[in-house]
Amino acid sequence: MPAAKTVGGARLAVDIGGTFTDVVLEARGRRWTGKVLTTPRAPEEAVVTAVTEILASAGLQPSALGLFILGTTLATNALIERKGAKTALLTTEGFRDLVEIGWEHRFAQYDIFLDKPAQLVPRHLRLPVPERTDAKGRVLLPLDERAVRALVPVLRHEGVQSVAVAFLQSFVNPAHEQRVRDILKREMPELWVTLSSDVCPEIREYERISTTCANAYVQPVMAGYLNRLALRLKSMDILCPVFLMTSGGALCTLEMGAAEPVRLVESGPAGGAILARTVAESIGAPRALSFDMGGTTAKICFIDDYTPEVSRSFEFGRMYRFMKGSGLPIRIPVIEMVEIGAGGGSIARVDDLERIQVGPDSAGSEPGPACYARGGEHATVTDADCAMGLLDPARFAGGRVVLETARAEAAVKRDVAKPLALDTALGALAIGEIVTENMANAARVHAMELGKTVEDYTVIAFGGAAPLHAARLADKLGVSRVVVPVGASVGSALGFLTAPVAFQAVRSWYQRIHTLDTAAANRLIDAMTKQATAVVKEAAPAAVLTAHRVAYMRYAGQGHEIAVTLPAGRLVAKDLPRLERLFDGAYRALYGRTVPNMQVEIMSWSVTVSTKVKRAAKAAALPKKPAKPGGRRRVFEPTLAKWRDIPVYERASLARGARFPGPALIVEDQTTVVVTADFDASIDGLGYIVLDRRRAGRK
Numbered sequence: 001m002p003a004a005k006t007v008g009g010a011r012l013a014v015d016i017g018g019t020f021t022d023v024v025l026e027a028r029g030r031r032w033t034g035k036v037l038t039t040p041r042a043p044e045e046a047v048v049t050a051v052t053e054i055l056a057s058a059g060l061q062p063s064a065l066g067l068f069i070l071g072t073t074l075a076t077n078a079l080i081e082r083k084g085a086k087t088a089l090l091t092t093e094g095f096r097d098l099v100e101i102g103w104e105h106r107f108a109q110y111d112i113f114l115d116k117p118a119q120l121v122p123r124h125l126r127l128p129v130p131e132r133t134d135a136k137g138r139v140l141l142p143l144d145e146r147a148v149r150a151l152v153p154v155l156r157h158e159g160v161q162s163v164a165v166a167f168l169q170s171f172v173n174p175a176h177e178q179r180v181r182d183i184l185k186r187e188m189p190e191l192w193v194t195l196s197s198d199v200c201p202e203i204r205e206y207e208r209i210s211t212t213c214a215n216a217y218v219q220p221v222m223a224g225y226l227n228r229l230a231l232r233l234k235s236m237d238i239l240c241p242v243f244l245m246t247s248g249g250a251l252c253t254l255e256m257g258a259a260e261p262v263r264l265v266e267s268g269p270a271g272g273a274i275l276a277r278t279v280a281e282s283i284g285a286p287r288a289l290s291f292d293m294g295g296t297t298a299k300i301c302f303i304d305d306y307t308p309e310v311s312r313s314f315e316f317g318r319m320y321r322f323m324k325g326s327g328l329p330i331r332i333p334v335i336e337m338v339e340i341g342a343g344g345g346s347i348a349r350v351d352d353l354e355r356i357q358v359g360p361d362s363a364g365s366e367p368g369p370a371c372y373a374r375g376g377e378h379a380t381v382t383d384a385d386c387a388m389g390l391l392d393p394a395r396f397a398g399g400r401v402v403l404e405t406a407r408a409e410a411a412v413k414r415d416v417a418k419p420l421a422l423d424t425a426l427g428a429l430a431i432g433e434i435v436t437e438n439m440a441n442a443a444r445v446h447a448m449e450l451g452k453t454v455e456d457y458t459v460i461a462f463g464g465a466a467p468l469h470a471a472r473l474a475d476k477l478g479v480s481r482v483v484v485p486v487g488a489s490v491g492s493a494l495g496f497l498t499a500p501v502a503f504q505a506v507r508s509w510y511q512r513i514h515t516l517d518t519a520a521a522n523r524l525i526d527a528m529t530k531q532a533t534a535v536v537k538e539a540a541p542a543a544v545l546t547a548h549r550v551a552y553m554r555y556a557g558q559g560h561e562i563a564v565t566l567p568a569g570r571l572v573a574k575d576l577p578r579l580e581r582l583f584d585g586a587y588r589a590l591y592g593r594t595v596p597n598m599q600v601e602i603m604s605w606s607v608t609v610s611t612k613v614k615r616a617a618k619a620a621a622l623p624k625k626p627a628k629p630g631g632r633r634r635v636f637e638p639t640l641a642k643w644r645d646i647p648v649y650e651r652a653s654l655a656r657g658a659r660f661p662g663p664a665l666i667v668e669d670q671t672t673v674v675v676t677a678d679f680d681a682s683i684d685g686l687g688y689i690v691l692d693r694r695r696a697g698r699k
Contacts, residue, residue, distance in 0.1 A: 013496035019295025022490035023050040071245035084217035085161040096126035107325030137173030164216035166196035203508040215262035222261035248333035250502030275495030281616040293466035301337035309336035344382040370411035379415040383408035384431035389635035440476035462491025482691040489670035502610035503535040532609035620685035627658035
C-alpha cells in the first residue's frame with residue numbers, strides 16, 4: 001500500500017443499516033465507497049472497521065478528515081424491538097392512562113381480535129404527580145414537590161434508568177416539568193430525564209407524551225453508543241466535526257443527538273430521500289419515487305418539485321402493516337415515507353394456506369441469509385436472487401461475503417419450492433415476486449394516502465438490493481423509467497453528504513387570525529429563530545443561513561391543521577387578510593375546495609433555520625451509442641420466467657451515452673442492476689443508469 005498522505009477537507013459519511021454498514025469517502029476530487037457487516041451488539045465496531053478500511057484504500061490518515069456524518073438505525077431498532085432502557089413516566093395526576101386511551105378510536109373497526117401496540121412504559125411505572133396548569137399556563141394546582149420526592153424510592157426499587165416527564169399544558173408553561181427534573185437529578189444524578197416541554201412543546205397530550213416516552217426509552221442506549229463512538233473516533237485521531245442525520249433530512253451535533261435521540265429514529269432512510277431529491281433535480285424529474293432497499297427493509301418516498309414529502313409525525317411499530325393508528329406516534333419533523341420489512345435478508349416461508357410470506361422478519365447480518373454460510377438456514381430474498389443467477393457469488397458486497405449458491409438453492413427448495421411442488425428456480429422467482437409485490441402495494445397505498453398517481457413518477461433506486469428489483473417494481477406500478485445513480489449501493493450515506501445543517505423550533509400558541517396579536521407573534525417567532533439559529537451556528541459557525549417560517553392553521557373547530565408558509569418580514573395588522581388568503585390557497589390545493597364564512601385559527605408555529613442546500617449538477621444530453629458486454633451469464637429471467645443466457649456489462653466500463661436492450665445485467669462490486677426484458681438501459685451524462693420501458697413493437 002502506498003504511503004498515507006494527510007490532506008485537509010476530506011468528507012466521510014457512514015450509514016449503519018440492519019445488515020450492512022455503508023461508508024462513503026470524498027477527497028481529492030475522488031470518491032471511495034465500502035460495505036461491512038453491521039455488528040448489532042456493538043455498532044461502533046462496524047463503524048471503526050469501515051472507516052479504517054476506506055481510509056486505507058484512499059491512502060489517507062484519519063486526521064485528513066474535515067467532516068464526519070453518521071446515520072444510524074439504532075434508535076429505530078431499540079423502539080421496534082423493545083430493547084431500550086427501563087423507563088418511567090411522571091405525568092399529571094389522573095392522566096396516566098392517556099397513552100393507553102390514545103385517540104379513542106379503533107384503527108381496524110371490524111376486527112374483534114384487534115391488538116393495540118404495547119406501550120413503552122408499563123402502567124405500574126406511569127406515576128401520577130399532583131399539579132395542574134390551565135391552557136394559558138396559569139397554575140391551578142401547585143406542583144407537589146413532596147410527592148415527587150416520594151417517587152424516588154420507587155424509581156430506585158424498580159431499577160428505572162430513564163424518566164419521561166409530561167404534564168398537561170407544559171408546552172405553555174414548563175416550570176413544573178423543569179422543577180421535577182431539578183429534584184430528580186439532585187436525588188438520582190445517574191437518572192436520565194426527558195421533559196416533554198423540551199422534545200415536543202406542542203398541543204395534543206397523547207402525541208406529546210408518546211414522543212417524550214420514546215425519547216426517554218432510547219436515550220440511555222443512544223447516548224451510550226454515541227459517547228463510545230466519540231471516544232473511539234478520538235482514539236483514531238479523528239478530530240473533525242461529527243454530525244448526525246436527523247429524521248427530517250438535516251444534520252445535528254452529537255450532543256443534540258444524545259439529548260434528543262428521538263429525532264434520529266428515521267435517520268438512515270432520510271439520507272436516502274435526500275439523495276433521491278438530488279438525483280431527481282439533476283435529471284429533471286420533478287416527480288420522483290425514492291426506492292431504497294437494503295438488507296433488512298425497503299423505504300419508499302414521494303418527491304414532488306424536487307422536495308421530499310415531509311410530516312410533523314409518524315408511527316413506529318405498527319401492529320397492522322400500512323394501517324394508520326396501529327402504531328405509537330412520534331411527533332418530530334420527519335421525511336414522509338413508508339417502510340416495510342422487505343430487504344435482502346427478509347425470510348420467506350409457506351404458511352398453512354400454502355401462501356408464500358416474505359418478511360417482515362430478517363436474517364440480518366447475524367446469521368444472515370443461508371448463502372452467507374454464517375449459520376443462517378432459512379431462505380431469504382438474497383438466497384432467491386442467488387438461486388436465479390442474478391448475483392455474482394465472488395463479488396457480493398465488494399467480495400466481503402462469498403455467496404454459496406448451493407446453500408441458497410437448498411434453502412429455497414426446502415422452505416418454498418418443495419412445499420408448493422415447484423422446481424427451485426420457480427420457487428426463487430415466487431419469493432422475488434412476492435417481495436416486489438409487497439413493495440408495490442406499499443407504494444400504491446402511500447400514493448392513495450397522499451392523493452398521487454404513482455404511474456406519473458420516475459423510480460430512483462438505491463441500496464444494495466433495490467437495483468435488483470427496481471425494474472419489476474416499475475412493471476407492477478406501471479412506471480416507465482427507473483434511474484440507478486452512481487454509488488447506489490451506499491445511497492443513504494451519499495445523501496448525508498448533501499444534507500444541510502438545520503434545526504426546527506416548534507411552539508403551540510393558539511390564535512384566531514382576525515384577532516391575532518401580531519406583536520406577540522413576532523416575539524414568539526423571534527425567540528424560535530434565535531433558538532434554532534444558535535443550534536445551527538454551533539455546528540456551522542461560518543455558514544450562510546436561511547429561515548423558513550410556518551404557521552399550522554385550520555378552520556375553527558377542525559381536528560387537524562395544514563402548514564402555511566408565513567410571509568417574509570415582521571407581521572403587521574395588514575398581513576392578516578393575506579394570511580387567510582394563503583391558508584385558503586393551501587387548503588384548496590389539498591382538498592379542492594374551501595369552506596366559506598369560516599374563521600381560521602393558528603394552532604402551532606415553527607421556524608426552521610438551515611444552511612443553504614447546494615443545487616445539483618444537471619445531466620447533459622448525449623448521443624446514444626451501442627455498448628459491448630463483458631460476458632454472458634445464465635439467469636432465470638424474472639419477466640420471462642425462464643432460463644436465459646444474457647449479456648453482462650461492467651458498469652465501470654460503460655461509457656456515458658451507451659445504450660443496450662434488456663434482458664441484461666449491469667454489475668459492480670456492491671450491487672447488480674437487473675435490466676428485464678421489457679426495458680432498455682442507457683448511461684446518462686452523469687453516469688446514472690437509466691432504464692426506459694420499451695415501446696410496443698420496438699426491439
